[in-house]
Amino acid sequence: MNGRLAEAEILYGRILEAAPEQADARHLLGVLCGQAGRVEQAAALIGEAMALRPDAADYPANLANILDAAGQPERAAAAHRRALSLAPDAAEGWYRFGNALPHGGIHLREAAVTALERAVRLMPGDHRAAGRAALLLQIMARPHRDAGRRAEAAALLERSVGLLPEDAGIRFDRAAALYALGDRSGAMREFRHTLALAPGHAEALSNLGLLLDETGRTADGATACRRALSVQPGHVEGWVNLSAACETLGRYGAAAEAARRALALHPGHAGAFSNLAGALGLMGRVEESLPLLQRAVRLDPDDRDARSRYLCALLYRNGQDGAGLLEESRRWAERFAVAEPLPRPANEPDPDRRLRVGLVSGDFRNHAFSFYMEPLFRAFDRSLVELFFYSTATAPDAKTERFRALADRWCDAAALTEEELAVRVRQDGVDILVDLASHTAGNRLGVFTRRPAPVQVTTAVNIVTTGIDRFDACITDALLAPPGEEAHYAEPLLRLPRFSWAYQGPPEAPEVGPLPASRNGFITFGSFNNLSKITEETAALWAGVLRAVPNSRLLLKYKAMRDPASRAHLTALFACHGVASDRLELRRPPAGIHANLADYNDMDIGLDPYPYNGHTTTCEALWMGVPVIVPAGRLRDLGIARVGSAMMVSAGLSELIAPDADAYAARAVALAGDLDALATLRAGLRSRVMSSPLGDVPALARAYEAAFRTLWRRWCATAR
Structure with missing residues (x-):
């Protein structure tokens, strides 16, 4: 073969001696030099041929192939471009151009994909170009993904899937990109496509x-x-x-x-x-x-x-104090609350106009907290405030639709990044942005770091400081945060003139039933709180009650009761405090609000845990006629240990507050010892709550409206 190349080279040389302007001979001699590895000589000869015949597309195409084989992608790319400018419908040329470019860096790689996509259009049945382009797009998406440029990665992978839809690996990457982008339905679709192609992925x-x-x-x-x-x-x-x-x-x-x-x-x-x-x-x-x-x-x-x-x-740890919690919260903020604030907002600083109040939460769904929020938001005076809901719930439900119906504006924000949500809040012109999550699951505290609204507040319903210094206030009250608690919050405290919680039973609530002890012949104490609240100290407290009231039972209900390990732990915990398993009823929750509340008709007296008191569960018990004995929070306790006593004060039931373990048991003995009085209390407890501050949701709404107005006027005074 080499001998034939040498013969051909001699022949072309003789032709060119006789006819120096013979472009084809000069071109073919250059090709021979390229095959022999003499790249520069080949480039010179083909370049001369191109000068003689500038319209010949095959000359620069062959030069491009020689330069590409020699590892000179930039020069090869220039030759390919010239060839394709002369023959724009040359599918093979676009394929070779695209195949050659990636070695030259990211910009050439992008050009390569464009070239290969053109080859696909010109040669629909040629899978070489489609496969190569799809692979390049997949590779190009990775640095975008790693740098957090999620939209860019997803767009590249969408093109990749379009070129090679049967590739499970590309489908999987596309699914992951959509998930990162917050497009859960799209991600689910692509994961299912992946599994249709590769069931064992x-x-x-x-x-x-x-x-x-x-x-x-x-x-x-x-x-x-x-x-x-x-x-x-x-x-x-x-x-x-x-x-x-x-x-x-x-x-x-x-x-x-x-x-x-x-x-x-x-x-x-x-x-x-x-x-x-x-x-x-x-x-x-x-x-x-x-x-x-x-x-x-x-x-x-x-x-x-x-x-x-x-x-x-x-929050569930016995002995946790506010100073230690603030320190931990500030550590969180120092690491994560670092985004720069948006430019100063242009909201109209009119102190008396209708306010746009934004509410950020992942609990606009069937969640215990929603039973507090829904009646409160329904009670707001819409001539004074306009409510913007930003729901970060990833699994909306029928309760979500009830919140949506309450909103003046609604935003499904689960798929938005914190930066995107902050921009959305700013575009909506929100005046006061309210955090309803603190550090609970799905929080969007990073939105507040960016200060998209003139006024930002967190609320006492979260009980604990966020650790972030970009809030204008934590709205609380003197029961949850008595004087001196300021030292335990990163946010300034704004205390309402009343308890910052109110409860209105749901329309599905059943009627209060007769006292269970009258039919059972024994007292049933109970709690429907989550098991995280049933700490060692709580178990000891409740065991003391069971010892003080012979033959009594303890009814506990939570979804963990479906779990054998949880039941075994709970049984062992109470056994350590002398309570036999036959005095415990561990009940699984039924489906539906009505059935869950109806379970209170099997409870005579409720017991509140410590240090994390019940919230919604305590209100539900009272609504269903069940008095709840609550431990008084100690001086160094967090606000969560004061919720029970604050509720009882608000409901006019201060006699149910116990300052210590002995008093806790004594309250139980007193209630259990007079069944007639207990039955009378039970029958009138719902109406008593309804007529108390604890049941006065409109009054709480007025207090919040006044607090919002105070904060807004402060901002207006600084904005002028």
Whole structure:
């Protein structure tokens, strides 16, 4: 072959001696030189041929191929461009151009995709160009994904899927990009496409499981995670996602076991430590969960959700004081509340105009907190305030639609980043932005860091400081935050002239039933609080009541009662305090508000936990005629330990407040010892609450309106 090339080279040389202007011979001699590896000589000869015949598209095309083979992509690209300018419909030329460009860097890579996409249009049946372009787009998306440019990554992967729709790997990347973008329905669609192409794709199964859990289809999510693990038992994220789904389902023992399996495979997995801590905490094993959360934070200091979870877990710890909690909250803020504020807003500084009030929460859904919020927002005077709801709920439900009906403006914000949501708030012209989540799950505290509204407040319903210094006030009251508590808040305190909580029973509430003790022959104490609140100290407190009232029973209801591990822990906890299992009734919640409230018709006297008092559960008990004995908060306690006593003061039931354990048991003995008086109290308790400040929702709405106006006028005074 080499001999023939040499002969051809001699022949072309003779032709050019005889006819120096013979362009084809000069071009072909250049091609021969390129085949022989003499690149510069080839480039010179073909360049001369191009000068002789500038309209010949095959000359620069062959030069491009030679330069590309020689590893000179920039020069090759220039030659390809010239060839394609002469023959724009040359599909093979576009393919070769696109195939050559990626080695030259990101800009050439983008040009390569454009070239390959053109080749696809010219050669619809040629899968080489489509596959190459799709792969390049997939590669190009990765740096955007890693840098947090989610929209750019998703757009590139959409083009990639369009070129190669049957590629499971590209489909999976597209699904992950849509999930990161907050497009959960799109992500679910793409995960399902991935699995249709590759049914054993463990990562797609695991991520689909996580997504189903987050969007309210948790049982299906757990099934998907188990399928992933049947395919790949060593898939760490599959175990982590399964633990999250089991936690949502209330199967805390299974959640803890799945997290432990993840840690056995990956001992340094921060998410697995966080999930294990969450499962143990929800079983009531708070003291065990706290060190695990600390470990998660150390392993991944940039996981803001784990740090927020740790802050919330501290609320359940006996002896936690406000100073320590403020210190931890400020640590969170120093790391995560760092976004620069938006420019000063241009809201009209009219002190008396109708105010636009924005409400940010993930609990505009079937959640205990919603039973407080819905009546309150319904009671606002809409001639004074316009309500903008920013819902970050990922699994909206029928209750969400009730909130939507209350809104003057509604925004489904689950898919928005904090920056995007801050911009939306600014565009909406909100005057006062209200945080209703603090550090609870799904919070958007980063929005408030950006100060999109002239006035920003958090509320006493969160009880605890955010640690962020960009709030204008925490709206609270003197019962929850008595004088001196200012030192435990990063936010200035604005105290309402009344208790900052009010309750109105739902229309689905059943009638108050007769006293259960009258038919049972024994007193039934009870609590429907979550198990995280049933701490060692709470168990000791309640065990003292059961000892003081012989033959009495304790009715406990929470979704954790479906979980064998949670039931076993609770039974063992009370056994340590001398309470036999036959004195405990561990009940699973029924479906529906009516049935859940009807369970109070099996309870004679409610018991409030310590240090984290009941909130909605206490109000529900009172509404259903059940008096609740509450521990008085101590001087160093957090506001959450004062909620019960504040409610009783507000309801005119101060006699139910117990300053210590002995008094707590004594209150129980007194109530249990006079069944006629207890029955009378039960029969009149709902009307008593309705006529008290605790049941006066309109009065609370007026107090909030006045507080908003005070804060707004302060801002107007500085804006002029």
